[in-house]
Amino acid sequence: MVWLHFIFLFAIIIYAAKLGGIGVGMAGGLGMAVAVFIFGIPPGPMPLDVILIIMSVLFACSVMHVAGGMDYMIRVASHILRSNPKYINILAPAIAFTLTIFSGTGFTTMAILNVVQEVAKQNGVRPSQPLTSAVVASQIAISASPISAATAAMYVVVEKMGVSFGDALMVILPAGLFGAAVASLISAFQGVDLAKDPIFQQRMKEGLVSMTSKEELEKPLPKGAKLSVGLFLVGVLFIVLMLLFKQEIGHTLGSRDIIVITMLFISMLMYWFCDVKLTKIKESTIFHGGYESLIVILGICWFASTVIEIYVPSIKEQATVLLGQYPGLLALAFFCVSALLFSQGATSALLVPVAASLGCDAPMILACFVAVSGIFVTNVYPTSAFAVSCDDTGSYMGKWSGSFVINHPFFLPGCLGLVAAIPFGFLLASIVF
Numbered sequence: 001m002v003w004l005h006f007i008f009l010f011a012i013i014i015y016a017a018k019l020g021g022i023g024v025g026m027a028g029g030l031g032m033a034v035a036v037f038i039f040g041i042p043p044g045p046m047p048l049d050v051i052l053i054i055m056s057v058l059f060a061c062s063v064m065h066v067a068g069g070m071d072y073m074i075r076v077a078s079h080i081l082r083s084n085p086k087y088i089n090i091l092a093p094a095i096a097f098t099l100t101i102f103s104g105t106g107f108t109t110m111a112i113l114n115v116v117q118e119v120a121k122q123n124g125v126r127p128s129q130p131l132t133s134a135v136v137a138s139q140i141a142i143s144a145s146p147i148s149a150a151t152a153a154m155y156v157v158v159e160k161m162g163v164s165f166g167d168a169l170m171v172i173l174p175a176g177l178f179g180a181a182v183a184s185l186i187s188a189f190q191g192v193d194l195a196k197d198p199i200f201q202q203r204m205k206e207g208l209v210s211m212t213s214k215e216e217l218e219k220p221l222p223k224g225a226k227l228s229v230g231l232f233l234v235g236v237l238f239i240v241l242m243l244l245f246k247q248e249i250g251h252t253l254g255s256r257d258i259i260v261i262t263m264l265f266i267s268m269l270m271y272w273f274c275d276v277k278l279t280k281i282k283e284s285t286i287f288h289g290g291y292e293s294l295i296v297i298l299g300i301c302w303f304a305s306t307v308i309e310i311y312v313p314s315i316k317e318q319a320t321v322l323l324g325q326y327p328g329l330l331a332l333a334f335f336c337v338s339a340l341l342f343s344q345g346a347t348s349a350l351l352v353p354v355a356a357s358l359g360c361d362a363p364m365i366l367a368c369f370v371a372v373s374g375i376f377v378t379n380v381y382p383t384s385a386f387a388v389s390c391d392d393t394g395s396y397m398g399k400w401s402g403s404f405v406i407n408h409p410f411f412l413p414g415c416l417g418l419v420a421a422i423p424f425g426f427l428l429a430s431i432v433f
Contacts, residue, residue: 002311054293069229112134199398
C-alpha cells in the first residue's frame, strides 16, 4: 500500500505542475479527496501558520500598492539605472535583489525590466545579460527575504527547533546574496556583444529594434506614496528587531503572531495617513496574486503532509542515515520540487516540515534553503517570460531560444549560483551554529 500511496503522491504533484498557478491548489484538493475518502488516510495538519503569515504580508503589500508605494520604489530604481548606464550588469541584479528582499515578492522586478533592456541596448550591452541577472537575482532573493512566503514557511519550522531569527538570517541572507552575485557574474559573460551579434544586426536592418528612449513623462505619485513605503519598511524592521532581540526584549511571541499583528497594524496606518481607499485594495494585482498563492499552499502542502506523515516513523531512520552521508540530497529535493511547482513558497511549505520530521537539523535546512529557488530551470516563469518578451534586440534568440526547454540564459547562471551558494550556506551554518 505504501508504494501505491507514494505513486499517487508523485502523480498529483506532476499533475499539479502541469496545471500551474491556482491549479496546483486544486490538484491538492483532488489528492486530499482521494487520500481521505478512498484510501482512508487521516487528514494531516493544515499549514495554517504559513497561510496566515502570507495573507497578512500580502495584504500590507496590497495596501502599499494602492497608496502608490510600489510605483515610488520602481521609480527610484529606474532613476538609478538611467543615471548609471555603464554599471547596468551590476545595478540590475542588485536592484532586483533589494526590491525582492524588502517586498517579499519577485514580481516587483518585472516593473524595471523594460528600463533594464532599454538602458542596456543604448549602451551596447547585450540585454539578455542584465535581464537574466536581474531575474535570477530576484528569484534567489526570495530565499533570503525575511518576509517572503518561502522564508515564513521555513522559519515556522526551524523556530520550533530553537533557532533564533538572527541565526537564520545570518545563513540565508549571505548565502542568497552570494548565489545571486555568482549568477550575475556568469550571466555577464553569456553571448557576444550586440555589435558582433548577427541576429541583432539583421533585426536592426529590418527595423525591428527601437533605439530611442521610451521614458515617459512621470505622472505625479499619490501624496501618500513615499509615506506608505516608509511605514511598510518600518513594519519590516520592527518584525526583524522583535525576532532578533526576542530574549533581550523578553517577549514570548512567535514569528506568526508578530508578523500578522504588525502587518495588519501597518496596513491601518497606511489607510489613515496615505489616502488609501478601502474599495481599491481588493482590486490590487498583488491582492489577486496573493490569494492564488494561498490556495496553492493550502491544497498541495496539506495533501503532501497528509500522505507523508503516516510513513514518517518507518522511513525516518533510513532517511536520516542517507541525508547524514549526503546532505546535498536535501538541496536537490528543494531544487527539483521548486522547478516542478514554480513556487519557492509552496516548495518551502511542502518540504521543510518533511525534512524536519525526517531528522534533518536546522543547520542543514538553512544551508540548503537557497535551493528552493530552482524556478529558473525553464523560461516560462512570469519574470523569465517577461524578460524575454520585453527584449527586441534578439539577444534571447538563436542558441538562446529555449527551444530545447533549458537552453536559455537563465539556466546556467541560476544553477551555478545555487551550486556556489549551497556549500557557502553550509560554511555559514557551521560558523553560526
